[in-house]
Amino acid sequence: MKKYTLYTTMGAGFESVVAKELQTLGYETRTENGRVFFEGTQEDIVKTNLWLRTADRVKILLKEFKALDFDTLYNEVYAFDWAQLLPVDAKFPVQGRAVRSKLHSEPDVQSIVKKAIVDKMTDQYHRRGFLPETGSEYPLDIHIYKDIARISLDTTGESLFKRGYRVEHGGAPMKENFAAGLLRLTPYNGTHPLIDPMTGSGTLAIEAALIAKNIAPGTWRKFAFDNFDWFDPTLHQKLLEEAKTMIKPLEAPIWASDIDQSVLEIAKLNAHNAGVLQDIRFKQVAVKDFTTDLENGIIIANPPYGKRLKDRKGAEELYKQMGDVLGKYTDFSQYYLTADPNFEKFFGAKATKKRKLFNGNLRVDFYQYWANRR
Ligand SMILES: C[S@@+](CC[C@H](N)C(=O)[O-])C[C@H]1O[C@@H](n2cnc3c(N)ncnc32)[C@H](O)[C@@H]1O
Numbered sequence: 001m002k003k004y005t006l007y008t009t010m011g012a013g014f015e016s017v018v019a020k021e022l023q024t025l026g027y028e029t030r031t032e033n034g035r036v037f038f039e040g041t042q043e044d045i046v047k048t049n050l051w052l053r054t055a056d057r058v059k060i061l062l063k064e065f066k067a068l069d070f071d072t073l074y075n076e077v078y079a080f081d082w083a084q085l086l087p088v089d090a091k092f093p094v095q096g097r098a099v100r101s102k103l104h105s106e107p108d109v110q111s112i113v114k115k116a117i118v119d120k121m122t123d124q125y126h127r128r129g130f131l132p133e134t135g136s137e138y139p140l141d142i143h144i145y146k147d148i149a150r151i152s153l154d155t156t157g158e159s160l161f162k163r164g165y166r167v168e169h170g171g172a173p174m175k176e177n178f179a180a181g182l183l184r185l186t187p188y189n190g191t192h193p194l195i196d197p198m199t200g201s202g203t204l205a206i207e208a209a210l211i212a213k214n215i216a217p218g219t220w221r222k223f224a225f226d227n228f229d230w231f232d233p234t235l236h237q238k239l240l241e242e243a244k245t246m247i248k249p250l251e252a253p254i255w256a257s258d259i260d261q262s263v264l265e266i267a268k269l270n271a272h273n274a275g276v277l278q279d280i281r282f283k284q285v286a287v288k289d290f291t292t293d294l295e296n297g298i299i300i301a302n303p304p305y306g307k308r309l310k311d312r313k314g315a316e317e318l319y320k321q322m323g324d325v326l327g328k329y330t331d332f333s334q335y336y337l338t339a340d341p342n343f344e345k346f347f348g349a350k351a352t353k354k355r356k357l358f359n360g361n362l363r364v365d366f367y368q369y370w371a372n373r374r
Pocket residue numbers: 172173174197198199200201202203204257258259260263285286287288302303304305318
């Protein structure tokens with residue numbers, strides 16, 4: 001069976017989390033900045049797209065070479081057997097990125113690569129300069145870093161954070177793979193209670209339920225590989241069926257509350273779409289009125305962060321309430337994500353550990369208060 005060199009991409013700071021996920025799925029990994037490499041077959045491409053909770057994409061590395069000038073770039077790309085990968089009508093958008101390299105103009109890199117592929121394909125298919133690009137999409141990308149060029153095929157398509165269970169709404173919810181990544185930075189595995197007291201559209205609680213029940217996060221969506229004409233079409237269905245047999249019942253409760261009833265309605269709809277509505281107890285409660293009789297669990301939340309001074313004051317008042325009300329549950333390990341550098345001061349306790357992350361482009365800290373350490 002043909003083996004490919006594969007790699008996953010992910011948000012900054014999540015390399016070790018994705019590597020661990022891949023290792024748990026049974027792969028040997030090699031980590032670079034922003035990428036984790038592994039080897040695998042078509043079945044592994046399906047498996048990783050279906051099961052990785054914290055990665056962005058799974059790509060096939062097609063070719064790697066040193067490129068100090070455009071002639072080399074053109075010739076190396078031309079030398080690849082493109083007709084073996086792309087059917088004559090393939091649509092093949094090329095994304096270009098060049099960092100700390102002699103070839104630094106991304107538009108030029110991109111158009112040279114596109115031209116080399118078009119030239120080779122028209123030669124291979126005897127098409128005389130015309131390719132219709134009316135068929136299925138094969139997303140390609142060229143990435144040059146320190147003069148080493150890598151050309152890859154994206155097997156995922158839309159980023160893996162788009163699970164497909166979430167309804168669109170105006171707020172700024174956390175991406176699904178980011179929420180799963182935060183959960184993977186805690187000891188959460190579904191055996192202890194989990195509470196999100198500021199749940200918004202419910203992403204953290206829903207991702208927790210998917211982890212706890214061992215539901216594959218890619219259950220609801222299609223992937224780019226579904227349209228590749230050389231890809232075994234039976235594999236996706238086979239692995240989906242297998243995934244269904246691996247679902248477990250929930251062991252420990254998941255609670256999700258918020259002050260705002262309207263966001264809770266969205267959270268419930270999302271949970272329903274993900275098939276976990278019955279597994280999460282949603283309730284409208286303000287942090288100041290929060291109580292629980294659950295014990296020895298995890299509290300995790302992404303409280304509001306006020307960008308403007310006026311909102312900042314409100315957010316900081318809330319951090320104080322969190323410290324007063326949630327802080328007393330010392331048998332719970334607590335995890336809070338915010339961009340406010342003064343969070344600990346208002347919460348009233350120094351975090352056991354702090355982890356620097358990026359939520360999209362926003363620099364944030366993940367404040368960790370381990371149980372019974374306060
Ligand atoms: C940044 S959002 C959370 C987003 C969420 N992680 C998601 O993925 O959708 C912060 C949430 O805190 C809620 N909130 C603000 N003040 C609150 C309070 N005093 N008590 C409970 N929830 C509050 C807001 O209604 C909002 O839904």
